[in-house]
Structure formats: structure tokens, C-alpha cells
């Protein structure tokens with residue numbers, strides 16, 4: 279596995295976690311109550327736009343070996359990010375969240 283901190287799967291230090299979580303929350307991500315995971319709902323114009331977004335995220339997920347949990351209905355996409363291998367949030371989740379937000383500009 280890469281040593282690049284952006285793609286590390288290990289749990290984060292307390293300081294880095296707080297910093298990245300705060301920034302993600304400012305962009306609309308929410309910490310789940312019953313699980314160490316973040317979630318966000320994305321809304322698109324229609325299914326085609328939602329699917330285009332999911333396609334781009336899918337390629338990134340393969341590149342990072344890190345896959346979102348998601349639920350799509352027409353133009354809505356509910357995303358949950360968590361690292362199964364460490365049963366909680368890692369740098370990879372925040373890297374994925376930042377990538378998704380960079381695609382929507384939100």
C-alpha cells in the first residue's frame with residue numbers, strides 16, 4: 279500500500295481527524311450517529327447527471343481501492359464513506375469526500 283497520507287487506510291491521528299472532519303462538515307458531510315462514517319446526499323438535475331457523477335466516482339474508487347456505499351434514486355444519491363478494513367474513518371474517506379465535492383463544486 280502507498281505511504282501517501284492522502285491514500286492511507288490507517289486511522290488518523292486525533293488532530294488530523296478533527297481537522298479533516300471539521301472541513302468535511304463545513305462542506306455538508308455529517309458524522310453518522312451509530313457508526314464511524316460520514317454521509318452526504320447529493321442532488322442532481324436528473325438521473326443522467328447522477329449517473330455521470332457516479333461513473334467518475336467509480337473510476338476514482340478503483341484507483342484508490344476505496345469504494346463508497348451509496349443509494350441512488352433518480353436524481354438523488356446518498357453516500358456513506360467509511361473504511362471497512364479499520365471499522366471507521368481513515369484518510370481515504372476524506373480523500374474520497376474531497377474528490378466528490380470537487381466534481382460538484384459544492
Ligand SMILES: C[C@H](O)[C@H](O)[C@H]1CNC2=NC(N)=NC(=O)C2=N1
Nearest residue numbers: 343344345346360361362363364
Ligand atoms: C483489497 C481491497 O483493497 C480492500 O478490500 C478495499 C476495497 N474497498 C474498500 N472500500 C472501503 N470503503 N473500505 C475498505 O476497507 C475497502 N477495502
